[in-house]
Amino acid sequence: MGDGILNETFPEIREAVRRLCARFPGEYWRKLDRERAYPSEFVAALTEAGFLSVLIPEEYGGSGLGLEAACAVLEEIHRSGSNGGACHAQMYTMGTLLKHGSEEQKRHYLPKIASGELRLQAFGVTEPGAGTDTTRISTFARREGDDYVVNGQKIWISRAEHSDLMVLLCRTTPREECAKPSDGMSVLLVDMREAVGNGLTIRPVRTMLNHATTELFFDDLRVPASALIGEEGKGFRYILSGMNAERILIASECIGDGRFFIDRAAAYAKDRSVFGRAIGENQGVQFPIARAYVQLSAAAEMVTKAARMFDAGETAGTEANMAKMLASEASWAAADMCIQTHGGFGFAEEYDIERKFRETRLYQVAPISTNLILSHVATHVLDLPKSF
């Protein structure tokens, strides 16, 4: 059996996730996709079964497992044809709080995040005027007595309408007044339940995939100073460490997508008969499937390596980036191959392939685009001159 099910890591976890996902078949996702609706039942089932609190330490009510286990969960979700995009942030956004929050903040929030009573699904970094150049963000939190007063705008903030809390990156010192451009930014844990309608407006952005992404407008939003995580001005560094976890987890979703496409293509190639024989008997059909498998297997090794390094306490920044790039390209190649293998049927909604095709395309752009990864490798690993 070539699909690795026999010597897979975390077999019990994967099996349980597969069982859970079997209750959310293609038609469930197709309906949501048509309506651009949020998979509330799916997210509730994952929450209840404890799969979103994998990374939260046991003392705060989670399972205290590592990133590699979390990757297994997301990979299986995606391999099954489901999509973890609606809730993967509940797994890792809390990392900023866990690593840099005060003991009081952790005791207050983490157990409720672990149980799902509090949804921490929103992570607000990107701005229309800054793009990938995060140091150029202009959303500003001005200290006024016991409060911060926030003004500005964010874009592409996913799940904001389905989250109780948001980890928000904003400036607390203007860029020009800082020694380094990456100084002067801070992280606030915003309570969305109080903020919406009181200075925070959320506007959904329709996209080519069902991702519940939004624009946020801050207009004198008051956030208590107690919502500050860690020290003022150090927010960028706090966010960066969380981004490595995010990239590795997203990479595992790509691996799951890739396996979905390869599973489907291989099955279809054996089944579909044209010119009196299975299309899979033609090497012209077989080889692209095999190639996708080879490419995906290599990417999966990189994802596992990055996850294991992260779990061993290493920064794994470069590996996280490389894993995300390889995995997102491998899943996209597999998606393209899968459509081609299916011919016209690849375009029919009923087969779920066109949906997954749209979904997996995202990951070469978000949470970080390929060029920025290449730039990281060029300048940080290969010591080539900086271009920006």
Place this chain on the structure above:
Amino acid sequence: MKILVPVKRVIDYNVKPRVKADGSGVDLANVKMSMNPFDEIAVEEAIRIKEAGKAEEIIAVSIGPAKAQETLRTALAMGADRAILVETDDEVEPLAVAKILKAVAEEEQPGLIMLGKQAIDDDSNQTGQMLAALMGRPQGTFANTVEVEGDSVTVKREVDGGLQTVKLTLPAIVTTDLRLNEPRYASLPNIMKAKKKPLDTKSPAHFGVDTAPRLTTTNVSEPPVRQAGEKVEDVDALVAKIKALGIA
């Protein structure tokens, strides 16, 4: 009350079995194995009875190779309290399984023994019935619903053409049918807890049971390939076709 749930490790229901070239059996090398689906239904039912406050402890038992520990861990992750592996690498026929289960039951004294109606590998559909006969206890096979009340259990049985209701005095043997329930998937905390639950390993010899086979398999072959059917336009064409074939 204790509930004893025997669980068997079988070829996964999603796997297409391949017959060995020499016709001696099914090739199990490098094949995914899982808990027999009917046994999963039995575990689920036992958990529901316990959750309803009508049982205190669920003991999962498997007779098979060391790898059957995985199957037992699955039962523990679903909610069984402890497990017993009767370890053997030999093929154990239903009669020997029933004898071992009888011996386990004598040690454990369960009020209910809940088995799958059959295992999807050999489809024997014998163990529960043999166990009931060996123990001299009542049996409710092919259960569609199970209701424990005081010292009895009421079982609605799936029989040809409908449901038959039987009331059995405990201790009793129940075998599960497909529609009894939908088994739960294990939650992550329970998967973690299952790793710490007790799992005892014993041998058939410990129970004094001779597992030597009584049957000889002479040949195993693939089922004949089904011929494609024919599509007809409408009911009239169908009737004409049936008449032409001389079926009606």
